[in-house]
Amino acid sequence: MKSIKTPNFWILCVVCLGIFASALSGMSQRKAEGSVSLSELWQRRVELDGQVVRVRGFYVLESPISALYESRRAFDHDKHPLSLWIGANRPGSSAEKGKRGHLVDAVIEGRFVNQTAGTFEQFFAQLEDVTSFTLLESLDLQK
Known part of the structure; x- marks a missing residue:
């Protein structure tokens, strides 16, 4: 099996993970700001x-x-x-x-x-x- 050595692929992976992580944190912040127990x-x-x-x-x-x-x-x-x-x-x-x-x-x-x-x-x-x-x-x- 070939290993992926293309730097662009790994950069794309890191960028996608960063976007996903920021989206998750944004959702939890919005929920906390608008929540009333x-x-x-x-x-x-x-x-x-x-x-x-x-x-x-x-x-x-x-x-x-x-x-x-x-x-x-x-x-x-x-x-x-x-x-x-x-x-x-x-x-x-x-x-x-x-x-x-x-x-x-x-x-x-x-x-x-x-x-x-x-x-x-x-x-x-x-x-x-x-x-x-x-x-x-x-x-x-x-x-």
Whole structure:
């Protein structure tokens, strides 16, 4: 078997490894900068009551189709504004964690009412990892 002695090949290998390493470190930095833990979120639950919030995280569900239905069912009876986008379906990841269903990257938006059953509390209970958290404008609870 011939050994590769071309300097250009080895230079290319080193450059590719460098690009790969920098991409990995950049991903971990972005995640750290935008992350909010669930415990931090719950520490703020009193000040968030009545606010509109948007949360992005990994949501465990039985099937991708049921995510929108389950979330709407949890919010509609309280007339909360809600939108949910599903992407990056990662079947198998949830199985590794010993849970049924798919692990889905989801964004959910709605009014945070921490004393009402069937609101964000249910959704947060199923989030594996909150990757971003945005507080939107306040809503008048009387409307």
